[in-house]
Amino acid sequence: MRTAAVVGTGLIGTSVALALTSRGVTVYLRDHDKTAVQTAAAMGAGLDAAPAEPVDLAVLAVPPGRIAETLRQVQESRLALSYTDVASVKEQPLAEVAALGCDLGRYIGGHPLAGRERSGPLAARGDLFEGRPWVLTPSRETDTETLNRALEMVSLCRAVPVVMKPRDHDHAVALVSHAPHLVSALMAARLEHAQDTDTRLAGQGVRDVTRIAGSDPRLWIDILGANADAVADVLAGLAGDLDAVVGALRSLAADDAAKREVGTRGIEALLRRGNAGHARIPGKHGEPAAVYEAIPVVVPDRPGELARLFADVGRAEVNIEDIRIDHAQGRPAGLVELQVAPQRADALTLALRNSGWTVQR
Known part of the structure; x- marks a missing residue:
């Protein structure tokens, strides 16, 4: 070319x-x-x-x-x-x-x-x-x-x-992209009128779920309009699951022990389906998803600290498989969660503590 x-x-x-x-x-x-x-x-x-x-x-x-x-x-x-x-x-x-x-x-x-x-x-x-x-x-x-x-x-x-094929593509992206965007927007919309005291408690979970809700609405209206039926099919199935979960949660809050047991089974079944679905998402380089150990490290919020942390991990000869950062509220620090192979977690924890890091593990 x-x-x-x-x-x-x-x-x-x-x-x-x-x-x-x-x-x-x-x-x-x-x-x-x-x-x-x-x-x-x-x-x-x-x-x-x-x-x-x-x-x-x-x-x-x-x-x-x-x-x-x-x-x-x-x-x-x-x-x-x-x-x-x-x-x-x-x-x-x-x-x-x-x-x-x-x-x-x-x-x-x-x-x-x-x-x-x-x-x-x-x-x-x-x-x-x-x-x-x-x-x-x-x-x-x-x-x-x-x-x-x-x-x-x-x-x-x-x-x-x-x-x-064009149709196969559209059904695939409805499931893995377009419907998740709307789900993210729905969850983010619940925060619109929340109390400031509530949103200050926001951790990595809600940040992950709502991250893509910040995209341009004008672009997404055009995208969703062109794939509306496929996205609606995914959300219709999700709506059925939501109804079942709401019912299970109501049972879980009931005074009757038998109802609580029904609710527990319903929630457990959903969580296990979620585990199974999450395991279907490919891992690094398209390989099957792997299970990693999380090493949470408190890192001061100032220049050079992440570089110092990574250098210490490198000296420990441990490969970082994934990383997440959660900023602390009201403190000049953040919690860096290093994802590593389980068999290397203990050695890395010891090495980081010996280097002066606070490891919350």
Whole structure:
């Protein structure tokens, strides 16, 4: 691939452009928002100019509802030899593209499963897609050259290609992305009118659950509108589970011992289903999920302390599998939870304590 065009210079589009430019591809930028194009160009993402001849591949980084009309326009202007998109739904845009009479042979749907809570070109990163899945959804009409160009782009962005049917993709992301976003928003909405004394108690659990609720609502309205039925199916099943849990909790609070036993069994069954479902999420490098031991360490909130902690862990020759940080309320310190292999937990705890760290284990 020598040349590419990115149509839409928001977070994802600019990140694609940065990744391709860093690999030697000449990238041309286009957006109806001239400020966004100029910002992306100033960041080194590409050229704020029109190509003299069709580029190898055009990436449409626009909302799902605008994919079809944008594809029609750029194909009519012969912007590229092949075209793809980065929209998070695939079936509806494909149907709209076909209805507009676009050339389906030179188009392939795409969706990089990477992002950030921030939006716009200034939030873009050239390494955003490294190691992340990038779904490609060829139709029956997609030609081999277009598929190969899309695969090369995914490789240049250092992502992992996954080929799926459009409908299978939409049902998958409804389960693992779109419905979880709404669940996160629902939980965060419970905090809107909470007392300050309540929210001050917020720990890592509620922060984890509500983290993605801070995303741009305008973007998500478009995404959910294009995948509404699949998301509704997931949430309908969740609603049934919620009703059962509410009933079990009411029984758990009852005076009658028999009712409490029914409630206990109901809650235990749900928690065990949750354990089983969580175990299905792949672990590091796509391997089966592993169980790690948590080593909570109190770390002063000042420059250099995390680096010192990591250096001490390195000297103990223990690999950190994962890490979480929970900031203390009203104290200049935080609790850093190091996730390590269980067989190395005791040795690391001893080594850190010998180095002067407070380990809450």
